[in-house]
Amino acid sequence: MTWDEFFSYVRDILNFELFKMSESSVTVVSILVFLLLLTIFIGIGIFARRALQRRILKRLKVDSGTSYTLARITQYLIITIGVLVSFNFVGINLSSLTVIFGLLSVGIGFGLQNITSNFISGLIILFERPISVGDRVMVNQIEGDIVEINIRATMVRTVNNILIVVPNSEFVSKDVINYSHGDSTYRLDVNVGVSYSSDLDNVLKALQEVADNNSSVMQNPEPEVFLNEFGDSSWNMQLRTWIPDVKQYPKVRNELNQAIVRTFRKYGVEIPFPQRDLHMRSSVKLPIDSGAQK
Numbered sequence: 001m002t003w004d005e006f007f008s009y010v011r012d013i014l015n016f017e018l019f020k021m022s023e024s025s026v027t028v029v030s031i032l033v034f035l036l037l038l039t040i041f042i043g044i045g046i047f048a049r050r051a052l053q054r055r056i057l058k059r060l061k062v063d064s065g066t067s068y069t070l071a072r073i074t075q076y077l078i079i080t081i082g083v084l085v086s087f088n089f090v091g092i093n094l095s096s097l098t099v100i101f102g103l104l105s106v107g108i109g110f111g112l113q114n115i116t117s118n119f120i121s122g123l124i125i126l127f128e129r130p131i132s133v134g135d136r137v138m139v140n141q142i143e144g145d146i147v148e149i150n151i152r153a154t155m156v157r158t159v160n161n162i163l164i165v166v167p168n169s170e171f172v173s174k175d176v177i178n179y180s181h182g183d184s185t186y187r188l189d190v191n192v193g194v195s196y197s198s199d200l201d202n203v204l205k206a207l208q209e210v211a212d213n214n215s216s217v218m219q220n221p222e223p224e225v226f227l228n229e230f231g232d233s234s235w236n237m238q239l240r241t242w243i244p245d246v247k248q249y250p251k252v253r254n255e256l257n258q259a260i261v262r263t264f265r266k267y268g269v270e271i272p273f274p275q276r277d278l279h280m281r282s283s284v285k286l287p288i289d290s291g292a293q294k
Helices: 003-014 028-059 064-089 094-111 113-128 169-173 200-212 246-267
Strands: 017-021 024-027 136-139 142-149 153-158 163-167 186-194 224-230 235-243
Touching: 024 028, 028 064, 064 113, 113 142, 113 153, 113 163, 113 169, 142 163, 163 169, 186 246, 200 224, 200 235, 200 246, 235 246
Parallel strands: none
Antiparallel strands: 017 024, 136 142, 142 153, 153 163, 186 235, 224 235
16 A cells, blocks of 8 residues: 555545534544644643632732632633634534534433532532632531532542542532631630539639630630539530631640640549439338238
8 A cells, every 4th residue: 555545545534424413514534623622722721720820819819719719710611612612613503502402401301410400509609609619618417628619529628638529519409517608717615514512713713724825716706614504413614715717626625625624633623423323222011911922
């Protein structure tokens, strides 16, 4: 086979008509050009997102949540334009696409409800922003930080450093606790029981001292100490504090608990064990029926 015959053979393969759409012939080469253009626009979208998020918006000091949303919307907009340009380049106009989307809507209605729901939920999250990258959330009894919001699912990294993929519809249709939405401060309550024989003034002083000596506890609002209720074997006290970063509450709670033990020992305050009183009575002789005795 000569080179001319080889190139002629390749040309025939590339120009082979696969199908027609609206009097436009779709060939192998047009499909390859379509895929090439689509890949280029996807690459441009990813590059634009990273440049916008890491350089431009960072220099403008835009907060991380807004920066992520604007960068993602820019990426999706570029990809959408790329899809339209790629279709037009191969000779498929928008009127032909409406026919395709009309056929696909039947399949979406029957078999792709979850994908469609997650896609729409992803758009709602990006525009409405009930959650943002960096937020500490609780969803489906899972606590973690939002690390990435995609068009179908959101990545949540748990406090145990496990990455979980959560469908976007979970954040729209179910109850979600967002600990740091708009404000990262957090009220940290520490409950402790003290013996009834304790000096109440010493208890109040000790708990106040614990809060004042912790550098992570905010002084505005001021820490407060409450006697919540009279328990079975203790006064149930509560130390109410505020911390600036909700993500630090496990660490601060541990520090406060340890400080309470040490400070109570310093002031002679007892943390009682659960107590139960058991009353014993001597047995009582019961009269015996004579008939039963026989």
